[in-house]
Amino acid sequence: MQAYMKSAMPYHGVPTPLLRQLCKAIFLEVEFSTGAHWQSQVLDLWRNARFREERYAALYLAGDRRARPFQTPSAMKMYEELIVTGAWWDYVDDIASHRVGPILKGYPAPMRRKMLAWSKSSNLWKRRTAILCQLGFKEETDLKLLYACIEPSLASQEFFLRKAIGWALRQYAWTDGAEIKKYVRLNRNRLSALSAREALKNIG
Numbered sequence: 001m002q003a004y005m006k007s008a009m010p011y012h013g014v015p016t017p018l019l020r021q022l023c024k025a026i027f028l029e030v031e032f033s034t035g036a037h038w039q040s041q042v043l044d045l046w047r048n049a050r051f052r053e054e055r056y057a058a059l060y061l062a063g064d065r066r067a068r069p070f071q072t073p074s075a076m077k078m079y080e081e082l083i084v085t086g087a088w089w090d091y092v093d094d095i096a097s098h099r100v101g102p103i104l105k106g107y108p109a110p111m112r113r114k115m116l117a118w119s120k121s122s123n124l125w126k127r128r129t130a131i132l133c134q135l136g137f138k139e140e141t142d143l144k145l146l147y148a149c150i151e152p153s154l155a156s157q158e159f160f161l162r163k164a165i166g167w168a169l170r171q172y173a174w175t176d177g178a179e180i181k182k183y184v185r186l187n188r189n190r191l192s193a194l195s196a197r198e199a200l201k202n203i204g
Contacts, residue, residue, distance in 0.1 A: 002052075005090060009052045019053055023060040030061070035070035039078045046082060055086065059094055071103055073110050083125050089160060092125045096132040104133055105140070112145055119149035124158055131164040138175050146172065147183070154190045165191070166198020177203045 001011040014022070032038035038061075046058040059082070061067075079099055083092050104111040119130040130149040134141050146168060153161040173180040181203060184196050191199070 005052070005088070007052055007088070009049070009055070012051050012053050014053050016056075019056060020060065023057050026057075027061055027064060030064075032067070035067075035072070035074060038064075038067050038070050039075065043078060043081065046085075055091065058082075059091065062095075063098060071099070071106070073103060073107050073114070075103065076100070076111075076114060080126070083129055084123055087125050089128075092128055093132060096129040097135040100129055101133045101136060105137070108142070112142070115145065115149055120152045124156075124161060127153055128160055128164045131161070131168050135168065135171050138172075141172050141175065143172070143179070154187070159194075162192045162194045163198065166195040166201075169195070169199035170201055173199065173203050 001007075001013060002009075005011075030041060032041060042058050042062045045061060046055055049055045049058065062078075062082070079095055083095055086092060086095075100111075100115075104115065115130040115133060118126040121127055121130075127149075131146075131153065133149075134146055150165050150168065153165060156162065169180050169183065180199055184191060184199050188196065
């Protein structure tokens with residue numbers, strides 16, 4: 001597992017289904033009455049983790065259904081820390097699509113501004129988050145925002161940004177394949193071959 005993830009942090013070797021089962025049972029005993037208390041427990045687990053599964057557990061706690069009232073823009077400082085210090089796709093992609101995305105949907109005005117700012121960040125993982133945060137939005141996707149978040153990374157040579165661009169476009173292609181074909185055609189000279197190939201993968 002450590003070799004596959006190219007992780008400096010070691011693994012216990014706990015399979016994902018068992019880890020989820022353990023987290024569900026253990027976190028039943030965890031209580032948090034305020035957003036600040038919830039964040040402090042997530043961050044404590046994350047910052048003190050010695051094995052990668054402990055950080056996965058922190059992400060599980062971050063997504064606890066009892067924390068739904070706290071999933072607001074005020075949680076973004078915490079998620080930013082997890083993204084920047086985690087700095088790898090397994091953490092970042094989960095946070096982008098399952099945590100940042102729902103906050104964007106619930107609070108579009110402030111989150112739109114934040115994602116636009118992140119799309120221009122010097123940190124590639126914040127850029128990747130801005131590109132991927134609408135993965136599950138389907139017909140609710142804000143195309144103008146998606147294209148704006150992709151724009152600053154079009155010239156990047158970074159694999160994780162090129163892959164993210166292709167993935168985000170491919171995901172929306174399930175909703176409107178003609179739109180993505182048009183976007184790829186108009187931006188053919190600026191999209192990397194990887195991004196274009198990924199974008200069109202599931203379009204006839």
